[in-house]
Amino acid sequence: xxxxxxxxxxxxxxxxxxxxxxxxxxxxxxxxxxxxxxxxxxxxxxxxxxxxxxxxxxxxxxxxxxxxxxxxxxxxxxxxxxxxxxxxxxxxxxxxxxxxxxxxxxxxxxxxxxxxxxxxxxxxxxxxxxxxxxxxxxxxxxxxxxxxxxxxxxxxxxxxxxxxxxxxxxxxxxxxxxxxxxxxxxxxxxxxxxxxxxxxxxxxxxxxxxxxxxxxxxxxxxxxxxxxxxxxxxxxxxxxxxxxxxxxxxxxxxxxxxxxxxxxxxxxxxxxxxxxxxxxxxxxx
Ligand SMILES: Cc1cc2nc3c(=O)[nH]c(=O)nc-3n(C[C@H](O)[C@H](O)[C@H](O)COP(=O)(O)OP(=O)(O)OC[C@H]3O[C@@H](n4cnc5c(N)ncnc54)[C@H](O)[C@@H]3O)c2cc1C
Numbered sequence: 001x002x003x004x005x006x007x008x009x010x011x012x013x014x015x016x017x018x019x020x021x022x023x024x025x026x027x028x029x030x031x032x033x034x035x036x037x038x039x040x041x042x043x044x045x046x047x048x049x050x051x052x053x054x055x056x057x058x059x060x061x062x063x064x065x066x067x068x069x070x071x072x073x074x075x076x077x078x079x080x081x082x083x084x085x086x087x088x089x090x091x092x093x094x095x096x097x098x099x100x101x102x103x104x105x106x107x108x109x110x111x112x113x114x115x116x117x118x119x120x121x122x123x124x125x126x127x128x129x130x131x132x133x134x135x136x137x138x139x140x141x142x143x144x145x146x147x148x149x150x151x152x153x154x155x156x157x158x159x160x161x162x163x164x165x166x167x168x169x170x171x172x173x174x175x176x177x178x179x180x181x182x183x184x185x186x187x188x189x190x191x192x193x194x195x196x197x198x199x200x201x202x203x204x205x206x207x208x209x210x211x212x213x214x215x216x217x218x219x220x221x222x223x224x225x226x227x228x229x230x231x232x233x234x235x236x237x238x239x240x241x242x243x244x245x246x247x248x249x250x251x252x253x254x255x256x257x258x259x260x261x262x263x264x265x266x267x268x269x270x271x272x273x274x275x276x277x278x279x280x281x282x283x284x285x
Contacts, residue, residue: 001036002026002073009058012050012069014114015208015249017258018058018284021048021067028073030140030148030172037170038146040066048284049166051088051119055209059285060255070118074172077117079104083137084176088118100190103183106135106176111194112203121174122165123282124158128193133158135176141169148172161213161280202240206249211262212277220277221245224265227272234260 003025009018027033040047046065050056070089077086077095082104086095092107092115099107109127110120119125120132121139138152149169157164165171197203212220224230224244232239233250235257240246247258266277 001028001032006062007067009050009053009063009067013053013056013058013208014206015057015247015253015258016206017060017249017253017255018056019060019255020062022062022064024067024069026069026071026073030074030142033068033074033142033170033172034146034148036066036068037142037144041144041146047166047170049118049122049170051116051122052091052114054114055119055123055125055280055282057208057255057258057281057283059283061285063284068170070116075116082178082180084178085173086117086176087173088116088171090117091115092117092120096190099178100183100187103181103186104178105181105186105189106178108186108189108193111190112197117174118171121171122163123161123280124163125161127197131158131160132176135178137175137177139171140173141165141171143169200243202242202246202248205240205246207240207246208281210245210280211247212245212265213280215275215277218275219245223269223273223275223277227268229265229268232261232264234258234264237261239265 007021007024009021010016025036048067050069074087075089077090092110092113096107096111109130124131124133136153138150140150142148214220221244229239230241230244235253236250237253237257238248238250240248247261269275269277
C-alpha cells in the first residue's frame with residue numbers, strides 16, 4: 001500500500017483546489033482497505049474517501065485523519081457475458097470504451113466523466129434520464145468495523161444523486177448487468193452523449209461537475225442562468241458561461257471563493273424563486 005504524509009490534494013481533484021492530507025493511503029487490496037478502516041474506527045480517526053475527485057471540493061487546510069484514495073490501484077474490471085464486475089478505482093471512461101467494443105449497453109451516459117466506479121455508485125451518478133443504479137446488481141462494502149459485506153441494490157437506498165455512501169462504508173467492488181446490443185448502436189449513443197456534453201459543459205475548464213442538484217421538476221442550471229448569474233465571480237471562481245450549474249477555477253480559485261459563490265447563488269435563487277438549492281458537490285473539510 002502506498003502511504004504518504006502531507007500529500008497535496010489539489011491535483012487529485014478536477015477543480016484543482018485542496019490542502020494536504022496528514023495521512024494519505026492508496027490501498028492495493030481489499031484486505032488493506034479493511035485494515036485501514038478497522039484501525040481508523042478503533043482510533044476514532046476520521047476517514048475521507050477520494051475517487052476521481054470529480055465531484056469534490058476539498059478544504060485548504062491540513063486534513064486530520066486518513067484520506068483513502070481509489071484510482072490507480074483496485075481498478076481492475078472484468079466482463080463475463082453481459083455482467084461487469086469492477087473494483088472501486090476502475091475508471092468509468094475505460095469501462096465506457098470497453099462496453100462500446102463489446103456492444104454492451106448501460107454506461108453510455110457516462111461518456112466523458114472523469115470518475116471512478118466507487119465515486120459513481122456513491123453519487124448515484126447519471127445523465128440523460130438514467131443513473132448507475134439502473135444497471136447495478138450489488139456492491140461489496142467495507143464497513144466501519146473493517147468487515148466486508150456484499151449488499152444487493154434492492155437493499156440500498158439509491159435515489160437521485162444520493163446513496164448511503166461513504167457514511168455507510170467504503171465501496172470496494174460492484175457488479176452490473178448490461179444489455180447486449182449492436183456494437184454500432186452503442187458506439188453511436190456514446191458519441192452522441194459525448195458530443196452533447198462537450199457542447200453544453202465546460203469540459204476544458206477545471207470544475208467539479210454540477211454544483212447543485214436539480215430541484216424537483218426544475219433544472220438548477222436553467223434557474224441560475226435565468227437569474228443572470230453566468231459569469232459571476234468570487235476571486236478566481238466563476239459561474240461557467242457555458243453551463244450555469246458549473247463553477248470553474250479560472251486559475252487561482254480558493255476554497256473560500258467557491259463557498260462564497262455557492263452562497264451568493266443560493267441566496268439569489270432563494271430570493272428570486274423561493275427555491276433552496278441543495279448541493280450535489282461533496283465538501284470535505
Ligand atoms: C466535467 C464534469 C462533468 C460531470 N458530469 C456529470 C454528470 O453528467 N452526471 C453526474 O452524475 N455527475 C457528473 N459529474 C460529477 C462526477 O463526475 C460524478 O459525481 C462522479 O460519480 C464522481 O466520481 P469520483 O470517482 O470522481 O468521486 P469523487 O468526486 O472522488 O467522490 C464523490 C463522493 O463519493 C465518495 N466516494 C468516492 N469513492 C468512494 C468509494 N469507493 N466508496 C464510498 N464512497 C466513495 C466520496 O467520498 C465523495 O463523497 C461531472 C464532473 C465533471 C468534472
